[in-house]
Amino acid sequence: MTIQIGGAADDCGQLDPAAALFHSLSDQTRLSIVKRMAGGEIRVGELAGELGLAQSTVSAHVACLRDCGLVQGRAQGRSVYYSLSRPELMDMLAQAEVLLAATGNAVSLCPNYGTGSTGAVLTNVELTKENAR
Numbered sequence: 001m002t003i004q005i006g007g008a009a010d011d012c013g014q015l016d017p018a019a020a021l022f023h024s025l026s027d028q029t030r031l032s033i034v035k036r037m038a039g040g041e042i043r044v045g046e047l048a049g050e051l052g053l054a055q056s057t058v059s060a061h062v063a064c065l066r067d068c069g070l071v072q073g074r075a076q077g078r079s080v081y082y083s084l085s086r087p088e089l090m091d092m093l094a095q096a097e098v099l100l101a102a103t104g105n106a107v108s109l110c111p112n113y114g115t116g117s118t119g120a121v122l123t124n125v126e127l128t129k130e131n132a133r
Contacts, residue, residue, distance in 0.1 A: 024070065033058070034084065037083055038090050040083065042081065044080070044082065047062070070089055
């Protein structure tokens with residue numbers, strides 16, 4: 001996938017896969033799972049123990065990552081060992097760390113998604129009121 005700068009307005013549809021990729025990594029639990037899998041394959045039960053979460057919760061997050069093509073499972077007997085399917089994912093996360101360092105982690109101050117935010121997106125009316133202050 002190539003994200004192109006500029007172009008016609010109807011090219012916006014090309015960003016849907018990129019938005020889906022970043023959305024799949026926007027959950028802290030899924031990001032923790034990806035970082036753990038960078039160290040090698042692991043079973044869901046082991047991940048649940050390491051993360052301190054219910055196995056069903058971890059299983060749902062792993063399924064999300066699998067459905068996005070980011071992780072893959074390898075059956076061995078009655079167990080399934082999961083690992084990253086694309087090593088480029090770790091390259092992308094390393095570049096995200098570089099970007100976070102370059103911006104001084106300013107994203108954590110974002111009123112919509114930063115630390116301590118509710119995650120609620122402000123409406124245009126709320127933004128106008130906020131900017132007037």
